[in-house]
Amino acid sequence: MQEILVLNSGSSSVKFALYRVDDDALPLAYSGHFSGLATSQCAVSLTRWTQDTNNDALPTAYHYDAQALASQGLRPAMTHEDAVLMLMSWFDQREEKGTLAAIGHRVVHGGQTYHEAVRLTADDVAVLERFSSLAPLHQPHGLAPIKLLMKQMPDVPQIACFDTAFHAHQPQQARQFALPRELTAKGLIRYGFHGLSYDYIQRTLSSVLPDGASRARVIVAHLGNGASMCAIRDGISVASTMGFTALEGLPMGTRSGALDPGLVLHLISHEEMSVEDVSTLLYKRSGLLGVSGISSDMRELLASDAPEAQEAIELYCYRAAREIASLAGALGGLDQLVFTAGIGEHAAPVRARIVAQCEWLGMQLDPQANGHHAECISLPDSRVGVWVIPTDEERVIASDCLALLKEAD
Structure with a gap:
């Protein structure tokens, strides 16, 4: 039995999923995540998936908080490397373990070099490290497990799947800034991110929509701690709210989103902030946290009377509605709007406020369906379908790994 392990590393977390290879199918065996890495609040959640007689997946969940980890002799403030080594040790001790065919990794930035999944070499890793300044919250953490496992398991293919790859075929005018041509030639363009999430939605949407429903012009709203939107025409990305870095576009948990570049110059020249100060401000102190002064967590803000x-x-919500209007313009109209990721999947009041500001596009929300987080949350006579579809970046990575392995056979 062959298996594919997927690792999705964030700034303080590692999500993981282990799939069994069954011809072209990839049944999920384990999933989970390490959270609060490098803090005293480190915790691990692990779910084992089994199949019942109807071939339905049945989960058995385990949770280990910092105290439980310490009781096992593990440091509560684990690093990303600690987490990966602990995970590999767990999986190696299973009685039913198979042969690890590949390890797939989410890598946020592939630059202009990587437009599809690739089996990594040391030279590839060196190239990808050069993009760390373009995604400082993500790229270093995504590469750390790769470098570790290339040493620990040199015979197991390490495969990178890129968030930027889904947007690589956008038209030139969607990617180009109005900068001197020599800077554009150096790669100062709009790359777009969250591509693995968008890829999953576009692969899944045809099985979700009723017969006859058009999926020619779709906007996907990936609303989480990081947030962006993508305009997709016939399964291809044509425009995205994120650009050169994952800082542009919508306001996020702690990131500012788009702002006047003159404001950045003002912060440096008149507020006497250093480049590092400005970076910390825009990446870690802005967004929902900066505006509210309370929290970056939408759940806390929705529960607050402040x-x-x-x-x-x-x-x-206002900025989200504006971006939907802009992306609809890039598409020449709109057939479907899809909400996904943490806020998009679970914050019904946020969805309602956004859709209310987009009624002029032909959206009609079904309040009851929205309140129950139904898959379809638009009324039957809504001209634009509105959907809530959970994303699954890990499955996209596993599928791309399997395809790459088959090509190599």
Whole structure:
């Protein structure tokens, strides 16, 4: 039995999923995540998936908090490397373990070099490290497990799947800034991110929509701690709210999203902030946290009566509605709107406020369906379908790994 392990590393977390290879199928065997890495609040959640007689997946969940980890002799403040080594040790001790065919990794930035999944060499890793300044919250953490496992398991293919790859075929005008041509030639363009999430949605949408429903012009709203939107025409990305870095576009948990570049110059020249100060401000102290002064977590803001919390939510929804209008213009109309990721999948009031500001596009929300987080949350006579579809970046990575392995056979 062959298996494919997927690792999705964030700034303080590692999500993982282990799939069994069954011809072209990839049944999920284990999934989970390490959270709070490098903090005293480190925790691990692990779910084992089994199949019942109807071939339905049955989960058995385990959770280990910092105290439980310490009781096992493990440091509560684990690093990403600690987490990966612990995970590999767990999987190696299973009685039913198979042969690890590949390990797939989410890598946020592939630059202009990588437009599809690739089996990594040391030279590839060196190239990818050069893109760390373009995705400082993600790229270093995504590469750390790769470098570790290339040493620990040199015979197991390490395969990278890129968030930027899904947007690589956008038209030139969607990717180009109005900068001197020599800077564009150096790669100062709009790359777009969250591509693995968008790829999953576009692969899944045809099985979700009713017969006859058009999926020619789709906007996917990936709303989580990081947030972006993508305009997809006939399964291909044509425009995205994120650009040169994952800082542009929508306001996010702690990131500012788009702002006047003159404001950055003002912060440096008049507020006497250093480049590092400005980076910290825009990446870690802005967004929902900066506007509210309370939290970067939308759940806390929705539960708060503070006017600052409501202001942050209103700004978030307003900016989202504006971006939907812009992307609809790039598509020449709109057939379907899909909400996904943490906020998109679970924050019904946020979805309702956004859709209310987009009624002029032909959206009609079904309040009851929205409140129950139904798959379809638009009314039957809504001209634009509105959907809630959970994303699954890990499955896209596993599928791309399997395809790459078959090509190599």
